[in-house]
Amino acid sequence: GAGVSQTPSNKVTEKGKYVELRCDPISGHTALYWYRQSLGQGPEFLIYFQGTGAADDSGLPNDRFFAVRPEGSVSTLKIQRTERGDSAVYLCASSQTGRAYGYTFGSGTRLTVV
Amino acid sequence: AQTVTQSQPEMSVQEAETVTLSCTYDTSESDYYLFWYKQPPSRQMILVIRQEAYKQQNATENRFSVNFQKAAKSFSLKISDSQLGDAAMYFCAYRGTGNQFYFGTGTSLTVIP
Numbered sequence: 001g002a003g004v005s006q007t008p009s010n011k012v013t014e015k016g017k018y019v020e021l022r023c024d025p026i027s028g029h030t031a032l033y034w035y036r037q038s039l040g041q042g043p044e045f046l047i048y049f050q051g052t053g054a055a056d057d058s059g060l061p062n063d064r065f066f067a068v069r070p071e072g073s074v075s076t077l078k079i080q081r082t083e084r085g086d087s088a089v090y091l092c093a094s095s096q097t098g099r100a101y102g103y104t105f106g107s108g109t110r111l112t113v114v
Numbered sequence: 115a116q117t118v119t120q121s122q123p124e125m126s127v128q129e130a131e132t133v134t135l136s137c138t139y140d141t142s143e144s145d146y147y148l149f150w151y152k153q154p155p156s157r158q159m160i161l162v163i164r165q166e167a168y169k170q171q172n173a174t175e176n177r178f179s180v181n182f183q184k185a186a187k188s189f190s191l192k193i194s195d196s197q198l199g200d201a202a203m204y205f206c207a208y209r210g211t212g213n214q215f216y217f218g219t220g221t222s223l224t225v226i227p
Contacts, residue, residue, distance in 0.1 A: 033214070042118075042205050042217030043159070056213040089157060099209055100166065102149050105159035 002026075004106035006092050012112045013082055021077040021109045025094030032075050033103060034067055035091040043091055049075060050097065082113045116141045118208050120218035127196045128226050134181075135191045135221045137206030146210040148182065148189045153203040153220070162204070165189065193223075201225045 005024040013019050025032050030051055035043035045059040049069045057067070064082075069075040079086055089110050093103035117140045127133035139148070150162040165173045165182050172180050177197075181190045193200055206218040 035215075040219070042207075042219050043215075044217075045214035048213040059214065091157075091159065093159070099147055099211075100164070102151075102161040102164055103159070103215070104161075105151075107156055107158040110157075 004092055004094055004104050006090075006106035006109050008109060009107065010110045010112075012114060015082060015084060015113055017082055019079050019082055019111065021079075021090050021092075021111070023075045023077070023092030023094075023106060025073065025075070025092070026104055027073075028096075029094035029104070030072070030097050031095045032069060033093045033095075034075070034077050035093065037089040037091055037108070039088075046077070046090075079111075082111075084113045087111055087113045116143075116208050116210060116216045118206055118216050118218040120206055120221050122221045123219070124222045124224070126224040126226055127193070129196055129198060131196055132192060132194045133196055133223065135193075135204050135206075135223070137189045137191070137218055139187050139189065139206070139208050139216075141187070141208065141210060143210040146208060148180075149207040149209070149215070150178070150180070150189075150191045151205045151207060151217075152200075153205060154201075159205070163191065196225050198225050198227060 007022045032049040034046040037043045048056040052072045064080045067077045089108040091108045093105045095101045146167045148165045151159045163175045177194045203220045207215045
């Protein structure tokens, strides 16, 4: 597609529920990233995919968070047993491979855990 | 770990005037890239400008330019002829040899008509 698409745009869930956040990157971008942005903060790294594999998942806060990218395109961020502290905007970005390239970001999913 | 500091939580500028947003960073790496991103209320982060650390010449993109001081680890963004559409959060970001970007906490820019 022309840009990075994230769905849903907003998600409200109850504490303890399971949620899935979807990211559809720019066609041809092999690198895909997930970031979390809490209120008043800059984005914080969660996980990086190169192709289908998670090349770096060092930013995932705990084992309730998991992400997949089975065909090297669309990615899903999965959060189990959600907690109120998980409330944030979850941003997805994709890029061509190489450090010189900036990311192209999606508009994010605002997750609210009540 | 690398850190990026933006010491100005909020800035304002009159339309058509010039404003400078500050950013400092801490790293032991010599090879890295620096970026400024703009985040309007739509939440989408938009790349404004990038700078390669090995280049001494400051990057320029139309009304946007940077003042890169490598020894001081400073990377400020200058916006000339400010327009109403420039109002947004601005984030400074660092990318070194690792896979991730490190972002500052942002500066909220208001443009006064």
